[in-house]
Amino acid sequence: MTAALIAILSMTVLGLPITLAVDRRARGPLLVGASFLYGSGAIFLILLALSVVKLRWTLPEVTLAALAVFCAASILARRPATGKPQPAARAHVFDVVTLFALTGYALFATLASLWEWDFWAIWGLKARVFLEAGAIDWRFLGSRWNTFAHTDYPLLVPLNFDFVALLNGSWSDRWLGLLCVAWGVGAVLIVRGLAARETSPFFASLLGLALTSRAVSTFIGLAEGALIAFGGAAVLFVRAALRDDDDDAAWRHGALMLGFAANCKNEGLALLVAVTIAVAAVSWFRGGETSRLRRLGTAAKLWPAYALAAPWLLLRFTHVLPTDIAGGSPFSRLMARLPQVHEILAFLITRLHDPWFWIVILAGILIAPAAARRPERFVFLVTVIQLLVYVVAYLATPNDLHWHVNTSWSRLTAQAALPIAFVVFLMLANSLRGGQDAPHAQARPDE
Amino acid sequence: MLRRALLLITLLALLVVCIKPRMLQIVFTDREAAAREMNGSPDRLWPLYPRFLEGVRAHTQPGDTIAIIAPGMAWDSGYSYAYYRASYFLTGREVLPLVTPENEKLPQNFRAARYLAVFEMTVRMPAEIVWQGEGGTLLRPVWGTPPPAGRPSPSGGNAIAPDPEAQR
Secondary structure, eight states: HHHHHHHHHHHHHHHHHHHHHTTTOOHHHHHHHHHHHHHHHHHHHHHHHHHHHOOOOOHHHHHHHHHHHHHHHHHHHSSOSSSSSSOOOEEEEEEEHHHHHHHHHHHHHTTTSSHHHHHHIIIIHHHHHHHHHHHHHHHHHHHHGGGGGGGTTHHHHHHHHHHHHHTSSSSSOTTTTTHHHHHHHHHHHHHHHHTTTSOOOOHHHHHHHHHHHHHHOOTTTTSSHHHHHHHHHHHHHHHHHHHHHTTTHHHHHHHHHHHHHTTTOOOHHHHHHHHHHHHHHHHHHOOOSSHHHHHHHHGGHHHHHHHHHHEEEEEEEHHHOOGGGSSHHHHHHHHHHHHGHHHHHHHHTOOOHHHHHHHHHHHHHSSSSSSHHHGGHHHHHHHHHHHHHHHHHHOOOOHHHHHHHHHHHHHHHHHHHHHHHHHHHHHHHHHHHTTSSTTTTGSSOOO | HHHHHHHHHHHHHHHHHHOOOOHHHHGGGGGHHHHHHHHGGGGOOOOOOOHHHHHHHHHHHEHHHHHEEOTTOOOOGHHHHHHHHHHHHTSEEEESSBBBEEEEEEBBHHHHSEEEEEOOOOEEESSSEEEETTTEEEEEEEESSSSOOOOOOOOTOOOSSOOOGGOO
């Protein structure tokens, strides 16, 4: 357990100057949550880079590389803050209940050695193989007998497991669940910090409590938790950037988080595409004096996300790691299933995990005043595109469609839940408070 | 007024559907029983299998090729579990499957393996027993020697012929 805790603490300390370099104004829960996520992403990049330059992973080497990153980020973080000052979140009694819920999650995630099939057949397996090799084992990934381990999946999560193992001195899956807790806590802290900018401490804390269950994944040891954290944070930061007069720091946060999400799972890559399309679409239809073409260029602000996603895509391409969904002829499978699309959609609805959640989300969107709904088009669009991409993936799957849906649909919908729940909650809460848009609402008294 | 009531009801409904009582309840539940269940959940089918694989790991070296023989030898009747689980426990070695997900036999892997990890089965073929225990045997095949006459199978019908090709 000590190794996992030291790893989480080290990642948070490493991420602290990175967060401040991205946004000198970051404070409170947002600073802590973003620091852990950036630290987790930085450790992934360090291990990936060491592996690419063929340096065997050892604790001293990784520590030295992390120190170099820490120093570079600290120098960058010394730049003066730009943009409007952001208020830090004020604590509320509901935060205690959130803490209690997260404690419950931590107890669940650390009940036993990681038990999920996908952990020991995919995420944990790769981490363990790489640890023994002291680097990414391309021979293992290239072997036709190991395609079951989805060798094309990005490696942020396995390499984070490896960092814990390096600190531990050997492989142990007993306490790796703590990393899932840390990703979840990171997401909750960011959500809490962002909510505090837009509503009262009462509603911000209530939102934090409500969204705790959406920010964590019950699939312990899989990449879902990391993807929800990075992906959820990315969408919410880009939303903040679009709303808050193109806040540069929010763009940087959003793009970097999006890039790390793309390094968690292939769905993160899909999210990157969904966010780019949504940003372009929202910018296109946005009013203003600049030309539409110029506004379309707003999506270029996401370039750091593509820069972060590129190395793994390149490595995956050069090592010819196959993607199961693209195997054979996905287009012909898609065309063959297209006539049954209504049946497939009906099947997805019957298999929807947590249907009441989605019904309430839909009700919330319909009931909220149009003025509150309009600024949230970006998140609505991202969610719709994400769900569409999943449906297309099901149509093109080489696996038995029913099996594929049964084994993944609940996870996929959980990945999309955090940002949409955030905006629907805020729309409802702020409409109740009498103001559809309440930036910097912490300064206002509670009702 | 009606809209405010609807907004309030929807917000409360969102709270209700989002808050998971289980996250709070777990603090007060018997976690030892839950931990026991979780610990055993991956290996409910063959509880001894992880310990057998640990034994195989202890008696082989990194880089060794190991083929897995387990009851059923059909992908969806346990072989996928046996193969994936072995891959996790035997990292550093090359674990080879003997059947595909379509249940086609892979005789080339049988011949390519330096070791055969045989769990709850008996293999009738010339082989050196490297280690035995936890419900299984680790064999090093000796190719080019005729198979010994009818070794008894401890698990009834769970016997495999020397060359999977013969079972086609």
